[in-house]
Amino acid sequence: MLSVSGIETFYGETQALFGVSLEIGRGEVVALLGPNGAGKTTTIRSILGLSPPRRGHIRFEGEEITRLPTHRIARKGISWVPDDRRVFPSLTGARNLRLGTRRTQFRAWCMDEMFGIFSALEHLMRRECENMSGGELQMVAISRALLASPGLVLFDEPSQGLAPNIVQAVMRTIRKLRDEGISVLVVEQNALAALEVSDRIYVMDRGRIEHDGRAQDLLDNPVLRRRLIGV
Numbered sequence: 001m002l003s004v005s006g007i008e009t010f011y012g013e014t015q016a017l018f019g020v021s022l023e024i025g026r027g028e029v030v031a032l033l034g035p036n037g038a039g040k041t042t043t044i045r046s047i048l049g050l051s052p053p054r055r056g057h058i059r060f061e062g063e064e065i066t067r068l069p070t071h072r073i074a075r076k077g078i079s080w081v082p083d084d085r086r087v088f089p090s091l092t093g094a095r096n097l098r099l100g101t102r103r104t105q106f107r108a109w110c111m112d113e114m115f116g117i118f119s120a121l122e123h124l125m126r127r128e129c130e131n132m133s134g135g136e137l138q139m140v141a142i143s144r145a146l147l148a149s150p151g152l153v154l155f156d157e158p159s160q161g162l163a164p165n166i167v168q169a170v171m172r173t174i175r176k177l178r179d180e181g182i183s184v185l186v187v188e189q190n191a192l193a194a195l196e197v198s199d200r201i202y203v204m205d206r207g208r209i210e211h212d213g214r215a216q217d218l219l220d221n222p223v224l225r226r227r228l229i230g231v
């Protein structure tokens with residue numbers, strides 16, 4: 001579904017990614033782990049064309065998307081759940097969701113399915129996003145990502161700052177996406193939660209991929225796990 005090969009991304013003259021490569025299969029959940037400043041968000045920004053890589057290639061379903069403008073990348077079926085949610089604060093939940101709704105070649109989702117995933121969402125439809133809690137905003141941000149009919153969803157720290165029951169709902173949503181054949185890249189500080197929903201993981205440090213392997217191998221091997229992700 002997605003193939004990132006040897007990308008080098010810069011902020012001005014400062015290089016943030018040094019030859020990052022990763023693959024995500026159809027319906028596969030891949031976790032991208034690593035310490036603060038490792039380059040996880042920059043990898044997502046590179047895929048979305050928000051920080052286009054200076055070198056290397058990104059392909060989505062075999063088609064080169066490197067350096068396409070972000071709106072064209074999004075329309076091909078890549079959705080984003082940003083770490084800072086990025087909703088329109090003065091618009092209601094319903095308005096934000098309507099603006100995000102889009103048809104692609106991939107599975108379309110409807111509002112009723114969103115209410116099925118997040119039971120509290122229905123009550124947020126008429127409220128302005130500036131009056132929502134962090135967890136409520138996250139429900140809107142995830143729903144918006146799904147209503148855009150993605151083939152691939154990029155989650156940047158989806159459980160950050162959320163109560164345990166909402167973290168559970170987020171992880172259930174990721175499993176549901178996988179069951180529907182939709183691919184997921186999830187950046188997560190809560191590494192154990194990420195391992196439990198992921199098929200494979202990549203561990204980054206200082207702009208490089210330092211390890212890749214099966215999530216189950218880290219769940220089974222506490223020594224390796226502690227060395228790679230410190231939990």
Ligand SMILES: Nc1ncnc2c1ncn2[C@@H]1O[C@H](COP(=O)(O)OP(=O)(O)OP(=O)(O)O)[C@@H](O)[C@H]1O
Binds near residue numbers: 016036039041
């Ligand atoms: N807008 C920016 N301008 C300059 N440097 C940046 C910018 N954004 C990120 N960086 C630098 O790029 C490197 C990678 O940052 P990035 O945000 O990708 O890390 P991260 O793995 O997402 O970290 P965190 O876990 O803290 O979110 C860091 O050294 C960071 O300081």
Ligand SMILES: [Mg+2]
Binds near residue numbers: 040041042083
């Ligand atoms: Mg980040």
